[in-house]
Amino acid sequence: MTPNASGAPLRVALVGYGLAGSVFHAPLLSATDGLVLDTVVTSSEERRAEARAAFGDVRFAASPDELWERADELDLVVIASPNKTHVPLATAALKAGLPVVVDKPVAGTAAEARELAALAEERGLLLSVFQNRRWDNDFRTLAALIADGELGEVQRFESRFERWRPQLKGGWRESGDPEEIGGLLYDLGSHVVDQALVLFGPAVQVYAESDVRRPGAAADDDTFIAITHANGVRSHLYVSATTAQLGPRFRVLGSAAGYVKYGLDPQEAALREGLRPVAGEPWGEEAEELWGRIGSGESPLTGGGTPVRTLPGDYPAYYAAVAAAIRGTGANPVTALQAAAALDVLEAARRSAREGVTVTLPGTLPHEEQSA
Numbered sequence: 001m002t003p004n005a006s007g008a009p010l011r012v013a014l015v016g017y018g019l020a021g022s023v024f025h026a027p028l029l030s031a032t033d034g035l036v037l038d039t040v041v042t043s044s045e046e047r048r049a050e051a052r053a054a055f056g057d058v059r060f061a062a063s064p065d066e067l068w069e070r071a072d073e074l075d076l077v078v079i080a081s082p083n084k085t086h087v088p089l090a091t092a093a094l095k096a097g098l099p100v101v102v103d104k105p106v107a108g109t110a111a112e113a114r115e116l117a118a119l120a121e122e123r124g125l126l127l128s129v130f131q132n133r134r135w136d137n138d139f140r141t142l143a144a145l146i147a148d149g150e151l152g153e154v155q156r157f158e159s160r161f162e163r164w165r166p167q168l169k170g171g172w173r174e175s176g177d178p179e180e181i182g183g184l185l186y187d188l189g190s191h192v193v194d195q196a197l198v199l200f201g202p203a204v205q206v207y208a209e210s211d212v213r214r215p216g217a218a219a220d221d222d223t224f225i226a227i228t229h230a231n232g233v234r235s236h237l238y239v240s241a242t243t244a245q246l247g248p249r250f251r252v253l254g255s256a257a258g259y260v261k262y263g264l265d266p267q268e269a270a271l272r273e274g275l276r277p278v279a280g281e282p283w284g285e286e287a288e289e290l291w292g293r294i295g296s297g298e299s300p301l302t303g304g305g306t307p308v309r310t311l312p313g314d315y316p317a318y319y320a321a322v323a324a325a326i327r328g329t330g331a332n333p334v335t336a337l338q339a340a341a342a343l344d345v346l347e348a349a350r351r352s353a354r355e356g357v358t359v360t361l362p363g364t365l366p367h368e369e370q371s372a
Contacts, residue, residue, distance in 0.1 A: 009036040010323060011074050013067050015089060016081035017042040017051055020103050023271050024132065024315075025080045030055055031277045032319040034327075038074065041067065064089055068096040076326060078130075079103060082172050083181035087112050090127065094119050099126035099326050104190040106339045108181045110347060113340035120336065126325050128332050129339040130318065133191040134198060136265035137284055137313035138249055138292065143199060144311065145252075145259055150294060152256025157196060157235045159250055161188040162243035168216055176218025183219030185210060185346060188239035193342045193349075196227055196235040203227045203345050205360050210353035213242040225349045250292070259308070260300045261292030267313040277316045284313025 012029050014021055017040050029037045039059045040051045048060050061067060067077060077093040078101045079086055087107050093100045100120070106129045107113040120127035133139060145151055168174055175182040185208075197203065205228040210220040222242045227235040238247070250261045267284050277283040288307070295305025317333075324330030348359040 009034055010076055010326060011036055011038040012076045012078060013039040013041065013061070013074050014078045014080060015041040015064050015067075016079065017044070017047040018080070021078075021080035022047070022050065022054075023268070025078050025101075025103070025130070026051065026055060027271055027276050028315055028319050029078065031279075031316055032323060033279065034323040035076070035319060039067065064092065067098075068092060071096040071098055074098060076101065076126075076322070080130075083108070083186065084172075084179050087116065090116055091119065094123050094125055094127065097123065097125070099128075101128045101130055101322060102336075103130045104194070104339065105181065105186050105343060105346070106336055107343065108178075108186075110340040110343035113336050113343055117336035117340065126322070126332055127336045128322055128325070129334045129336060131191070131194045131334045131339070132315050132318055133195060133265075134334070135314045135317050136267070137286060137310045138261045138263075138265060139195055140311040140314065141261070141292065141308065142250055142252060142259060145294065145308070146199065150257060151252060151254030151259060154200070154233050154252060154254045156253045157200060157233060157250075158238075158248070158252070159192045159195060159235065160238040160240075160243075160247045161192055161249075162238060162240045162246045164244055164246070165241040166214060168214060174217060174219050174221075183221070183223075184239045184241060185220050185223050185225075185349060189223060189225065189237070189346055189349070190342060192237040192239060193225065193227070193345045194339070196229075196237060197338075197341055197345070200229040200231060200233040200235065202230045202341065203348075203361055204230050205358055206345055206348035206352055207358045208349035208352040210350070220353075223349075223353070225345070227345060257294050257296045258305075259292055259294045260305070261310070263290050265313045267315050271315075282312070283316065286310050 012035055029035050037055050037058055041061045043062045077098045079089045080103045086102050090100050090102050172180045173182045207226040210223040213222045222240045225237040248260050248262050252259045266286050291307045291310050293300035293305035294308050298304025321333035325332045352359045
C-alpha cells in the first residue's frame with residue numbers, strides 16, 4: 001500500500017489500549033500534526049469507552065485481523081499489545097502492506113528483530129521501534145554535554161531505572177513464562193541498554209546479575225548489567241522494582257568532569273495525569289531544583305558542581321519523525337536493527353546472569369585488542 005501522499009493526515013490504527021496504548025501511544029499520536037488516530041483494536045468495552053471519551057469519533061476493531069482486511073484505509077499500525085504478540089502482529093502488518101511502529105522490546109530475540117527488519121526492507125515499508133526514552137529530558141541533556149565535550153573523555157556511565165514496588169501488581173510483565181518476555185531485563189532493561197548504545201556505541205562484552213527478590217514473583221525484578229563498549233567506555237546499568245532508596249538516574253564520569261542527575265523525566269507522569277502536549281506550549285520541563293550538576297572533586301549532594309539546565313523532554317518528536325519517515329521526508333527515528341543490537345546485549349545479559357560468566361559478543365574484540 002502506498003501511504004497517503006495527498007498531505008491529508010496519516011490514518012493510524014493502534015493495537016492495544018492498556019498502559020502503553022492509553023498512556024503513551026494514543027495521546028502522542030493524537031498530538032502529532034499529520035497523524036490521526038483512526039482505529040483502536042481492543043475487545044474490552046471498558047477500554048473502548050475510555051478511548052471514545054478521550055479521542056472522540058475513533059473507530060474500533062475487535063481483533064487485528066480486521067485491520068488487515070481494510071489495510072487500504074490505513075497508513076500506519078502501532079503495536080502496543082503484550083510483548084509476545086509483537087513479532088506475529090508486526091509480521092502480519094508488514095505482509096498487509098502497512099508501515100509499523102512496535103513498542104519495545106520489538107521481539108524476544110535479536111534474530112527475530114533482524115528477520116522483521118529484513119521483511120520491512122523487502123516490502124519497502126517503515127518498521128520503527130518505540131524507544132521513547134531517547135527523548136527523556138535527562139538523556140537529551142547528557143547527550144548534549146557529551147557532544148560539547150563538557151565531561152572530557154567519558155570513562156564510566158551509570159544509569160538507574162529504579163522503583164520501590166515491594167508488592168506484586170500481577171499480569172504478564174511479572175510472568176516467569178519465557179513466552180511472555182516479561183521481567184525487568186526486557187522491560188526497563190530495553191531502555192537503559194538502548195540509551196547506552198546510542199551514547200557510546202557497540203558493546204563487546206556483557207556481564208549481568210539478575211535476581212527474583214519479591215515473594216511470589218516469577219520474573220526478574222532486580223537486575224544489574226555491565227557493558228564494555230568497543231570504545232572502552234564501561235556502562236553500569238541498574239533496573240529494579242525493589243530499591244528502597246533510589247540512586248541517581250545518571251552518574252557519568254569523564255576525564256574532565258562528572259554529571260549527576262536525580263529524578264525521572266516528567267513526561268510519563270504528565271501523560272498518566274491526562275495532560276497532553278500542545279504545539280507551542282511548554283512540555284517536558286522540570287523545576288530548577290531538579291537539574292543535574294556538573295563538576296569534579298565533590299559530591300553534588302554537598303553542593304559540589306554547577307547546576308545544568310535540563311533540556312525539555314520531547315516524546316512528541318518521535319511520532320513527528322515517524323510521520324516524516326512515512327512521507328519520505330525524514331529518517332526512521334529508531335530502526336529494528338538498532339533494537340536488535342540492544343537485544344544482543346539483553347540476550348547476553350540473560351546468559352551471563354544464568355551461567356555466571358562474562359559474555360563476549362560475536363564479531364567483537366575488547367578495546368585493548370582493537371587499538372593494538
